[in-house]
Amino acid sequence: MSIRKQATPPRLITVGDVVAAHSRDLGEWTAAQIVRLDADSQTAAVLELDWSGPEPSSVADLGDVAPLRLTHHSWNGALSFCNHAWVLPRSHKVVGAMPLLHDKPANCWASGWRLGDQLARQRRWESGVHEDPIAAWKAKYTGETVNEFLSRPTAPRPEVTHLTITDIDSLDCAQLVQRFPGATWLHLHGRLGLLSAAGELNRLTSLQGIRIVDLFGMTAEDSLRPQCTPELESVDLYSIAAEYASAMRSTWRPEIPAGTYVSVVRARKPEWVEENRNNPLRDWDGREQISTATFKRAVAQYKTTRKAILHVFAEEPADVRSTRMEEIGRAYGEAFNKLDRRSGFIETVEREELFAALDHIVNEAEALHGPGLEGARDSLVVGVESVRDW
Incomplete structure (x- = not known):
């Protein structure tokens, strides 16, 4: 269950506010400006400032500040500007407000504020150090x-x-x-x-x-x-x-x-x-574009495919395995074609997970019947590729 939506940030921040936090990477305090607040996504667009120093008590302590522009690695002068969850962390404080230094929407999202990380990388780059150091902490x-x-x-x-x-x-x-x-x-x-x-x-x-x-x-x-x-x-x-x-x-x-x-x-x-526990598609349960019914059908098809593959290695002659693996692969591909036509849920990640699920079954078969089943793995993939629309 996610956080219940609110109309305003739970810890008071407003557009134009400057927030400060201590950065472990810098060994100093650093600062950023709140540029936008979005109640629908519960995010704050945060523009990092090119400043670090002792703990500030007001905006005046920052002096004449400018937005942080990134030239390290492949940033090419972009602003250090990103959307964050709008809960201002405990360790951060508002030191005042100033006119907006930027007024465009941010087009990136981050899972944590981590103020100072980019400034530390930029300063290392400018000093000629192009690799991040190994931090003992x-x-x-x-x-x-x-x-x-x-x-x-x-x-x-x-x-x-x-x-x-x-x-x-x-x-x-x-x-x-x-x-x-x-x-x-x-x-x-x-x-x-x-x-x-x-x-x-x-x-x-x-x-x-x-x-x-x-x-x-x-x-x-x-x-x-x-x-x-x-x-x-x-x-x-x-x-x-x-x-x-x-x-x-x-x-x-x-x-x-x-x-x-x-x-x-x-x-x-x-x-x-x-x-x-032994279901490689378990992460599909509750995924945004995958309904409960689709998840259950996908797991049922995975189990059917697993049973068929293990049966081939336990019961059928070695000289027919390649043909049988292709048949099973085609059935697997066609089954997920049908499922995907209903809701169009198979994107890049799901496609990779479907092939990983086949690898999981073959690995299980190798554990039971010994190594050397790469040919079976290849035949399965050939079968899937011959029919899949996803």
Whole structure:
């Protein structure tokens, strides 16, 4: 469920306001101007300024400022100008207002404000440094590598403040907090994985942002609490345990006017998790252009195709496999032609996911019958390509 629409920003900002925030990349404060507000999309068009310095108390402290123009990499002098969710983060403050420095609509959208990132890149570029430095305060792991790291008796890494972990099958949050006690931004992406001891994240008292995707096992008691994480300014949850989703939504929505962005989408019940654990098309459930009926038909066709492929390798002679794979591929392509004619939902991403689903089945067949099924994979694709309209 997304944030309920409001007529005005929940934390007061108006067109012309100048907001300031501290940038970790710059080691200083930086500033931006609010150029437009859109109630329909709940966004603010934010123009970054070419300024950094000590914490300002008013617009006068900025001096004679200008918009930030980007020439690094392939920006070619474009303004650093983007639409953001219009919840002004807790760590940002309004220092006053000035006449608009730009009055055109922004044509890009970003998921977080991150003031100072572009200014830091621009200054490095101008100084002759064309590669972003490796920041000791950022760390990225896969679920497998972080669990191996957590299992070793090594010292904590308090310098890491921005931590991203992907492809999580299971993760113990108690161990995570012990090893990364200084985390302020935490991104956890699972594979319908298990997040245990999630309540321990309340020990991250400086936490500012959390994003959790496709992870389960959390209960209402594990919810983050404002009194424990008072600086939290972004709660972004997608495809997570329903009980935890409900508790986090009810706990943090009252904090939106104080500067916490809240998005809780696709709360999943345990039955959904079990049913979709081996379903590579599960992300279609609830996607904007895909109806519930279309999702169910797509999953049914995937299961039919999977059953047919596994049957070929378990029961049929090797000399007919190539022909049978082409037949199955054609049936798969034609079935999704028919589905797509009804609602036109297959775009670039969905097309790639449909081919990835076939790869998933072949990988499963290889696990059961041994490697060397590339010919079968090729034959499937030939069959699909001979008929598909998507």
